[in-house]
Amino acid sequence: MLSIKNLTVNINDKQILKGINLEIKPGEIHAIMGPNGSGKSTLSHVLSGKDGYTVTGGSVTYQGKDLLAMAPEIRAREGVFLAFQYPVEIPGVSNVYLLKAGLNAIRKYHGQSEVDAMDFLTLVKEKVRLLEMDEKFLYRAVNEGFSGGEKKRNEILQMAILEPKLCILDETDSGLDIDALKIVSEGVNSLRSPTRSFVIVTHYQRLLDYIKPDFVHVLAHGQIVKSGGAELALELEEKGYSWVEEATA
């Protein structure tokens, strides 16, 4: 599904990612862990096409195509989804409108007709129940006046509606209390499928108690310094990041 080879990325001439290699197969969940400033968010931004990053070397192949050559909206339409660490507010634009516009843009790209209004509503309401959200959320302006937890749940709602193939969760657990964390995790788990892959970027191990990864990678100083199974996360929790940082220093 996704193949990252020797990826190097700069922000304003400063090298942030120093040669990332990662292979993700359909249906796999990969957790990327690492201390602050290790390049975790940079990686998720570069994969989703955010401005302000310069790719200086390496390649990213997504479903056999050159991901880095695609505009952000094309990546989205091809099935790459980023759940934002800090979801933005869009005053005056209702949540349901954004969802419908996004879904239709994706459908159009794949040569499908626009979704029928009634079908769409049925779909959205089903997903809203799944995430234990109030239906009122749908008619409120996107993220405006939402609490931190509500914003994150809203991200997962969008993911559930747009049905991407590659989901990147950028520190989705940050700012969540334990109840919200559970709901978000259940939402993610319900979306697991043999054809859908996840990249879960997180600082803490606790999210991985709820979403069980197939692989855990530790990112430090712009490089993956250690990879392993789910047990690696527990080891990290116990020993701290200094353990891997020292081991590679």
Added chain:
Amino acid sequence: MSASTKEIESLIGQGYKQGFITELETDSFLPGLDETVIRKLSRLKNEPEFMTEYRLKAFRHWQTMKSPEWAFVKFDAIDYQKISYYSAPKRKEDGPKSLDEIDPQVLEAYKKLGIPLDEQERLAGVAVDAVFDSVSVATTFKGKLKEAGVIFCPISEALRAHPALVEQYLGTVVPPGDNFFAALNSAVFSDGSFVYIPKGVRCPMELSTYFRINAANTGQFERTLIIADEGSHVSYLEGCTAPMRDENQLHAAVVELIALDNAQIKYSTVQNWYPGDKDGKGGIYNFVTKRADCRGENAKVSWTQVETGSAITWKYPSCILTGDNSVGEFYSVALTNNYQQADTGTKMIHIGKNTRSTIISKGISAGKAQNTYRGLVKVLKSAENARNYTQCDSLLIGDKCGAHTFPYVEVRQPSAQVEHEATTSKISEDQLFFCQQRGLSAEDAVSMIVNGFCKAVFKELPMEFAVEAQALLGLSLEGSVG
């Protein structure tokens, strides 16, 4: 990057869709303005004597006036002797009696604009007066309106058929010497719409006027007069377009609304005059005086405007709240892109007791455009318990445009309540990226964000217009990102 850039470029290529020129034979005056021209114009239109005198008086007054300089707009001085003050498609002696007699080219032009004048093709429920350069070429559904007692006709026709009504009300809201452009309009206005809704009548359909400037070097001086008699209701829509020309063209209109006791007028405008090209060449100077008088008790007037066109817009649809308990509303979206300039807003003059006014203004600037809100809320001593609420929001797209707000408040009555809220925001890169990450193109994302920003105003527009306005905003913003 590849796909999106192409997409955006193809969108920009569309540009201004109404920019075509209709080639036809016209009856036009040579450029120039003096008393002879005015007499000739008045004679050509078979006007009653009082009208000729009205025009001449206005002209003499205009000559003593100076073009206003207080607005936050820049343009080269206009040479009023280089403008032709009359241009009309050539036609038979008595003017067209039916659609068959109208120049097919003119009909075609309206059809291209999406305004078929054939009643069968029109959506039922909207009557249209089509003004082409200086004359009205057709008014639809006249028969049906007549049954209800509603008069809806070109003002030139009203001057011949209902001179007393026109004389009673014309210039009573905007006096001939009100301001420079109003004085000029009073001297040389050529056509526009006249509406009279009799007592207690709810107008059975929306009335609309579609203004089209076609001829080069011609000014359009439209004059509209709407009278809503006691207890009547009317909703009036106005749309405007012009061809793309390299020279600036002047549009100096005057619109007067009069609402008597318990009457309601809703006046909606979607203004899409040619804005000039992306380097600021050409475009319409839209210098307009629009004012309503809530003359009776419980009268209500609401202005809703969506201003996306014109090189320069100078316009302040206002309400004089004379009658006790009368209500004035102003809902405005003004969008400027490239080198467009807009200085627009409203005046709410509270005279009667318990008068209320609401102002919601949304200004959007993109490119190198300047967008100014200028508003006056004036509460006179007599206006006990007057209330005003003003909300004035500006949205900036990019970092080379400007937004300016000049709210004036004058209150002489201690029981009055006046509220003013204002915000300025910018479409952030994060908002754009977020929408793109959900599959929307950058252009669609901007359009969605801007439409969200304007929501409070769009919901005031009649349904059909709201859809057009949304589409228009998207079109006017093309090329503002990327």
